[in-house]
Amino acid sequence: MELNKINKLLEKYDNGTTTLQEEQQLKRYFSQETVPPHLESYKAMFAYFSANEKEQFTKDVPLTPKRNNTFYIKWISVAAVAVLLIGVFFKSNVFVQEDLGTYDDPEMAYNEVVKSLEMISSNFNKGAKKVNYLNAFNQGISKVDYLNEMDNTTRLIFKK
Structure with missing residues (x-):
């Protein structure tokens, strides 16, 4: 009868629906020396959980920062301002589009393109x-x- 109850508790445990009292019953059951062979894996798992409950962290945790981060924050803010100023400068001066002129006569435009391509070709050949x-x-x-x-x-x- 007890084995059926343990099997039902294990099924609930696997589904994640056990209460804390039911988990304590499982821990007590698996802390025994003799456990049915098909439940040996659960015995090892609950033994591991019991051993982990007894572990304690003994090292000190430093709560103060090792470095003064205000130095880095100041330089990051200076860099951000510099990037913004450079962006404003380039937006106002460099990206202003100049009117390069257009040709109304298609034949004249074609002749200018041919002349430009010949110049590029001669420089490329050099x-x-x-x-x-x-x-x-x-x-x-x-x-x-x-x-x-x-x-x-x-x-x-x-x-x-």
Whole structure:
């Protein structure tokens, strides 16, 4: 009869509907030496809970802060003001859109776009010529890789 009552209490415990008195009954039951084999896992769990109730924290907890945080708060407020001033400056001066002009004649607009693209292309080609020496550099690096192959074969021959 008692085993049925314990099983019902365990079912209530698993559902989270037990009262404190019913949990105390479960603790007392599982503190016994002999427990049915199918309830051994509950015995270990309630033994753990009982052991944890006896534990105490013995270290001191410092309640005063280690650093004075007012120094950091002052500098954060100075930085915030600086960011706001920079934002106001850029909003008023930099982002004012100038009238760059428009073309009423589509052919004239097309000619100006072509002229601009040709200028960009010529400047890009000048820059590409200056970077062309990297090809020679890559060829030199590939020749140096042959030295690595030679080193690997000598290691194989002499088994270093």
